[in-house]
Amino acid sequence: MISGSVDSVEYRRRDNYVYRLTVGEHLLVALHARSDEPLYALTPTGAQLWERLSGWASVDQLAESLATEYEISIEEARQDVRDFLDQLGSLNAVESREPAV
Amino acid sequence: MTAIPRISAAVMRGRMIERARRERIPLQADIEIIATCNFNCVHCYIAPCAEREDLMSLEQANIIFDKLQAAGTQMVLLTGGEVFTHKQFKEIYLSAKRHGFEVYINTNAYLIGERWADFLAEWPPKGLSISLYGMSPESYERLTGIPKSYERVMRAIDLLLERGIAFDLKCPAMTITAEELPAMQAFAKAKGIRFRTDYSIIPQEKGDTGPLQLQLGPQGAMALEKRLDPELKSFRGYAALRVDGSTTDSVYKCGAGKTSLHINVHGGVSTCSTSRKVIGNLFEQPFDEIWETLGGKVAMKYPAGHPCATCQFSRICAGCPATVEQLTGMPTGYVQMYCKMTHQRAYELGYHPTGVPRTVTEGIPAHVVTPTRAAARMLPVLA
Numbered sequence: 385m386i387s388g389s390v391d392s393v394e395y396r397r398r399d400n401y402v403y404r405l406t407v408g409e410h411l412l413v414a415l416h417a418r419s420d421e422p423l424y425a426l427t428p429t430g431a432q433l434w435e436r437l438s439g440w441a442s443v444d445q446l447a448e449s450l451a452t453e454y455e456i457s458i459e460e461a462r463q464d465v466r467d468f469l470d471q472l473g474s475l476n477a478v479e480s481r482e483p484a485v
Numbered sequence: 486m487t488a489i490p491r492i493s494a495a496v497m498r499g500r501m502i503e504r505a506r507r508e509r510i511p512l513q514a515d516i517e518i519i520a521t522c523n524f525n526c527v528h529c530y531i532a533p534c535a536e537r538e539d540l541m542s543l544e545q546a547n548i549i550f551d552k553l554q555a556a557g558t559q560m561v562l563l564t565g566g567e568v569f570t571h572k573q574f575k576e577i578y579l580s581a582k583r584h585g586f587e588v589y590i591n592t593n594a595y596l597i598g599e600r601w602a603d604f605l606a607e608w609p610p611k612g613l614s615i616s617l618y619g620m621s622p623e624s625y626e627r628l629t630g631i632p633k634s635y636e637r638v639m640r641a642i643d644l645l646l647e648r649g650i651a652f653d654l655k656c657p658a659m660t661i662t663a664e665e666l667p668a669m670q671a672f673a674k675a676k677g678i679r680f681r682t683d684y685s686i687i688p689q690e691k692g693d694t695g696p697l698q699l700q701l702g703p704q705g706a707m708a709l710e711k712r713l714d715p716e717l718k719s720f721r722g723y724a725a726l727r728v729d730g731s732t733t734d735s736v737y738k739c740g741a742g743k744t745s746l747h748i749n750v751h752g753g754v755s756t757c758s759t760s761r762k763v764i765g766n767l768f769e770q771p772f773d774e775i776w777e778t779l780g781g782k783v784a785m786k787y788p789a790g791h792p793c794a795t796c797q798f799s800r801i802c803a804g805c806p807a808t809v810e811q812l813t814g815m816p817t818g819y820v821q822m823y824c825k826m827t828h829q830r831a832y833e834l835g836y837h838p839t840g841v842p843r844t845v846t847e848g849i850p851a852h853v854v855t856p857t858r859a860a861a862r863m864l865p866v867l868a
Contacts, residue, residue, distance in 0.1 A: 404585035406557045407501040407510055413585045416608065423494040423587065 392444075393480050395469055397437040401477045405431065412477065424475065429454070433468055437478065443469070501559065505744045509780060510557040513745040515758050516541070516549060518577055519566035520750050524593050525630035526618070528659055528699050530761075530811075532566055534691040540566075541750045543573045543580065545768065549748055550584045552772045560611070564591035564758065566750075569601065579608065587611035593618075595634055597641035606648040613652035615642070617680075620668040628661060646676065653679040659686055659699035663709050670713055682713070684803055684826070687811040690761050694863045697812075702865035703825040706803070707833060717833060720801075724834055727800035734786045734794040736806050736816050742783030746776075756783060759807035760816075787817055790850045792824070792843065798836070802827045812864075818854040821845070822864050 402413045403426070410426035412434070426434060429450070436446055447461035454461075472478040505512040520535035541549070553561065561581050568574050569592055581588045589612040597605075605613070617638070619625040625635035645652055654673045656662055662669075666682060673680035686700040701709065710717065737743070741756035748754055753763035754775050764782060765775030787794035793802070804823030806816035813820065824842040832840025849855060856864065 402583060402585035404554070404559075406554075406559055406585075407504050407512065409497060409501055411497075411559070411585065413582075413587065415582050423497065425494075425497045 392442055392483050394440040394442050394483050395437060395446075395478050395480050396440045397434060397472070397478055398476065401475070403431065403434050412475075414475075429464070430468055433465065437472075440481065442483065502744070505557070506740075509743055511553065511744065511746050511776060512558060513560040513562070513740070514549075514553050514558045515562040515564055515745070515747045516546070517564055517566065517747075517749045517758070518546060518568055518574070519571040521570065522565060522567040522593070523570050523595055523631065524567065524634065526628055527630075527661070528628075528657060528686055528696045530687050530689050530696060534689050534693070535566065539750045540571060541577075541752075543576045545752065546573075546577045547580055549752065549767055550581060550586070552767055554584050554586075556772050556776065559587060560589065561586040562589040562591065562612075567593055567595070569596040575604065578610075582608060589614070592616070593629075593634075594638045594641035594645075595631070596637075597644060599644060602641070602644035602648055602650070605645070605650050609650055613645070613650065615652055615654050617654045617656045617669050617673075618662065620665050620672060624661075624665055642676070642678075653681065655681045655683070657686065658682045658684045658701055658706065658709055660701060660705075661699060663701060663705065666709060667712050685759070685805075685808045685823075687759060687808055688860060692859070694857075694859045697860060697863035700822070700863075700865055703822065703829045705865070706826050707829045710830075711833075717830075720830060721834055724801050724830070724836070728797060728831070728836055730797055732795050732797055733799065734791075736785045736787055736793075737783040738800055739805065741807065742779040746779060754779065757807050759805070760810055762810060782816075785817065788852065791817065791853055792819060792849065796824075798827050798831050801830065803830070812856040812860045813854045814857060815854050818856070819844070819849060820856055820864075821849065 400414065400416050402415060404411045404413060410428060410431040412424040412426055432453070433446055433450070436449060443462055443465050446465045447458055450464060451458045451461040469478060501512060504510065518541045520531050520539035521537060522529065522532035563578060563581065568590060571577065578588060588610050590610045591614050594615045618628045619635065622635040626632060656666060656669055658666060670680050684701060684706050686696050688694045688697060710720065714720065745757065746754055747756065747758045747760070748767060749763065752766045752768035754765045754767055755761060755763050756779065764778050767775060793799050802823055803826035804820050809818045809820050810816045812818065821844055824844060828837055828842045829840045831837035
């Protein structure tokens with residue numbers, strides 16, 4: 385579970401998934417999962433965050449871009465980002481680190 | 486916000502297929518990365534006439550992958566020949582995966598030992614399909630021409646099962662496999678593996694019609710179908726969805742050229758792996774140009790008076806435009822053997838009163854193209 389209280393922690397997507405937009409679907413394709421269905425759908429917002437996670441980013445940095453793009457409050461955006469990171473965490477699709485001091 | 490909606494992949498895939506059909510998007514591509522094989526199977530249509538240089542390099546595969554990715558392809562089948570004999574197979578396979586495709590593999594499994602099995606466990610394909618050619622060393626060798634092929638394939642199957650890698654087994658139904666097919670089916674069932682068979686044999690790519698000698702005739706095929714499925718349950722279910730008394734003059738009723746395509750080792754594009762008629766080249770032409778030409782081909786209609794245009798069993802036909810094309814030279818040709826097989830099935834299922842097609846009693850219209858002389862000579866005349 386990704387902690388929702390430590391917003392200074394930085395996150396980055398792992399390289400065990402590939403994102404594709406195809407046939408109208410934002411897909412997250414697992415490279416390793418030995419599942420019958422190694423395929424997940426993202427919403428357009430999720431896809432945008434996934435792209436942003438190509439480099440290290442904190443919850444606040446991710447939330448700011450989301451709040452600007454969708455004209456929502458920063459608190460609401462923070463919660464959305466935490467939810468998304470939780471979901472990615474459950475798929476082992478994201479890694480985290482403490483920010484450099 | 487739910488950035489990863491909780492919908493099943495099956496629902497999402499269904500949505501993609503529906504849209505691909507509606508908008509004619511090439512969702513699936515079969516790619517032959519090598520034409521040669523380490524088996525010498527008597528029925529093969531590709532490897533016996535392949536040369537050593539008939540393979541696709543990693544660079545060429547990447548050209549294809551880039552074009553397919555841009556076109557919206559999601560499922561890619563890597564096939565041959567035997568893909569594991571390709572020196573760059575691992576790189577090509579991983580590149581396909583990193584392009585975000587769901588990757589399927591066709592193989593005879595002969596080369597799958599511990600190392601390949603471990604690799605596949607780490608990088609699992611979406612699907613793995615293994616050709617099975619018998620249930621004894623003797624019958625395997627008779628068909629493949631390779632010593633120890635039975636033992637090697639059986640070991641590969643165990644290695645894959647041990648690692649939990651999903652795969653299915655398949656075997657062409659033909660004169661030399663018919664006797665052992667029920668045992669192969671039982672073997673697969675005992676191991677919990679899906680098993681399938683196919684009744685159409687086609688000539689070799691460069692025209693040799695020799696493999697057609699192995700084709701089962703209508704009676705032989707039906708007898709085998711009953712041994713594999715005494716109540717014809719699976720075919721009954723298949724037919725129930727496709728036989729409703731209506732007819733169509735559309736030649737292509739499958740997804741070939743509409744949501745799928747086939748690419749050979751030289752970049753040549755055809756409707757499917759059975760059709761060897763190349764209509765464009767992906768190494769030389771833009772994808773859209775080829776896809777448009779393919780669209781024109783699969784939109785074709787039967788000429789007036791063609792027996793298939795008014796046949797209510799055309800959607801469950803034992804043949805298809807690609808097999809017919811291989812035997813007659815044209816997708817709009819007519820192969821009475823397929824028609825007899827289909828009517829025999831329709832009779833067994835209670836759809837047809839006699840099982841004898843109209844062309845047997847009334848004759849084949851003179852303007853309809855029938856199998857070439859070379860093909861006709863090889864096809865089974867009786868059972």
